[in-house]
């Protein structure tokens with residue numbers, strides 16, 4: 131029989147152990163080994179059995195044991211120390227508290243969060259990144275308030291059928307069994323969020339709170355009695371269901387999320403966020419809700435839009451078109467129009483915000499960009515790819531000027547780095563993992579000490595992998611008697627390569643199988659063998675991905691190689707920790723440039739692993755020739771099979787001739803000196819860059835603080851500046867068709883211009899009803915290509931030199947001829963206002979109709 135409802139009965143802790151409840155309910159334990167040691171001490175056997183989940187531990191431990199601990203003075207003292215340490219962590223001023231002018235609070239929205247294996251509310255990189263973002267924010271004292279959804283079944287757990295086919299299971303989670311508490315009104319009633327739906331339906335939700343160190347995380351949950359059964363199921367699964375289901379989830383996250391924040395701030399007295407950061411398009415409706423709030427307090431739609439944009443940061447996470455979130459336009463029109471429309475927010479304006487090339491589609495990424503003054507990708511290369519991908523939103527501007535920047539992802543060291551390394555770092559390199567300085571100190575640590583830790587971590591991985599492999603075979607129907615061979619699977623002294631990630635096709639799980647015979651030779655090499663550990667989940671609807679997994683599993687099942695290559699089911703944070711800590715080499719072979727950043731290789735690097743990767747995402751930026759290996763990419767080859775074959779061959783060659791050679795090249799004392807040289811260089815060169823703390827500082831300094839300033843500037847004096855700015859934008863947009871570059875004259879050089887000379891430019895501009903102060907007139911100049919196009923031009927501002935009797939404005943300035951060779955220039959006009967953050971922001975530009983100013987000759 132199956133229960134119709136489940137819940138968890140919580141233990142009542144003896145008064146002496148009350149602090150244990152505090153420790154369990156702050157997820158800081160998940161990156162604080164001393165707190166976990168304390169949990170282990172409650173009942174070491176149980177602790178292992180519950181998979182290091184402290185809520186489950188307290189649910190399972192008997193009253194006798196609790197009474198024993200309550201009477202144990204030593205335990206009580208340790209508990210008191212741990213609780214003091216947590217309180218200190220929660221309140222002491224940190225880096226953020228030293229910043230002048232920074233945002234009072236920042237709201238952070240993400241559809242998934244990877245915080246601990248015990249809170250399975252993530253599917254992959256996006257969620258893990260969000261979790262690391264919160265943890266690093268907590269460590270640095272950044273006042274983030276995070277919002278997400280609580281999925282009753284989380285993401286699926288994976289096992290294999292006897293044939294090696296992925297099977298999915300959706301565990302039933304019960305919020306009472308998770309470290310969560312319900313957000314309640316002061317009177318004790320749970321806060322309820324309501325969102326009206328078409329046909330007079332209402333979506334209700336309650337709000338759970340998790341505490342991630344200093345960062346509160348609000349999770350909306352639609353499984354409440356007020357809802358009809360469809361509405362109850364809105365938060366059933368992460369990325370399950372069809373388009374309608376997804377729209378409901380995104381409404382709840384975006385619109386409901388803002389309402390949850392308002393309730394939380396009202397009840398707790400926390401300051402309302404000045405900045406709203408949306409992680410990918412899924413939470414984009416938050417901008418509409420904020421416009422609704424402002425329009426109900428007397429701003430017009432356009433004024434509210436300006437105020438909202440100024441304080442919004444949008445991060446795009448994928449260059450894969452299928453990864454962009456889109457809805458049928460009708461669906462959006464139904465939700466936000468007709469009888470369900472918000473009176474002050476016209477549905478036509480909403481549809482405009484999400485309009486894209488296909489008139490039938492509403493594009494959440496595009497809306498995200500129109501609702502945010504600041505937009506970024508997640509690595510330099512991804513920024514570049516995104517500028518190209520979205521350039522049509524800013525027509526007339528060169529790709530370089532598309533206002534999408536980048537902040538490269540990072541990872542939270544205390545979550546991902548093996549404890550032995552954390553302790554070594556704590557001893558030898560104080561505070562290195564919090565600050566980005568001091569990494570040179572790694573060079574002073576002996577090879578032997580680092581190698582010893584590497585061996586320990588590899589050994590732990592081998593043990594863990596055997597246990598998981600055994601379980602997997604049992605799940606596939608094998609009997610224990612057939613599994614004796616598993617005791618000898620993998621070898622703690624063999625070069626260990628890891629490959630673990632989700633399984634969308636661009637990540638090419640099976641590239642290594644391109645030539646199975648060559649792969650077997652590498653695995654079975656008598657002198658320099660390698661072993662490979664593989665893990666990854668395919669999206670439940672992705673049959674192609676499941677086929678790839680099956681191919682890998684079938685290969686790894688082969689009796690001749692099964693001791694050297696294994697597929698470990700159910701890739702989650704716990705397995706990721708085991709792998710990134712234990713593997714010597716971290717392999718990544720995406721189809722460039724589709725990996726926006728990638729982070730697992732960063733986790734490996736921080737553990738002294740070496741990256742072996744296609745130059746994509748973060749690795750394109752930080753590979754320096756000697757901190758790992760770059761697999762040559764056959765970017766230009768259009769036949770995909772041919773491209774795979776070329777890249778696979780390059781991969782095999784690298785493993786055979788570079789990686790294995792180096793690993794097995796041992797000095798008289800048994801140490802691989804040349805290997806250790808590379809490990810140390812990896813730690814010193816990548817260590818400071820890959821930290822989530824570095825990433826957070828970049829967000830604070832580059833995006834959050836400027837966004838807070840802009841939001842304040844617009845909201846001052848009862849939003850008077852927002853009104854003025856909206857008026858200005860409307861005026862400029864209306865008058866822009868009349869703005870023309872009539873004429874450009876150059877003087878100052880003769881027929882044979884020489885380098886070092888300068889051109890004096892005089893431009894005549896028609897401005898219609900605009901003033902010279904409304905525009906910025908610039909010369910663009912530099913190298914020209916074969917079709918007279920300027921290549922990465924430089925810009926020089928021209929200054930206003932009066933208006934003539936015909937109402938034409940004159941601008942003058944100087945262009946230096948700083949380089950030899952083909953040189954060109956032109957003049958352009960763009961809108962100018964102190965509250966505009968980027969030249970291209972309004973998408974308005976005027977350039978001469980005829981090309982001007984190509985020097986015919988070549989500069990000498």
Ligand SMILES: *Cc1c(COP(=O)(O)O)cnc(C)c1O
Nearest residue numbers: 254255631702703706728729730
């Ligand atoms: C780090 C991590 C990811 C993301 O790794 P990528 O390199 O971006 O593929 C995905 N899943 C888990 C469980 C992780 O720990």
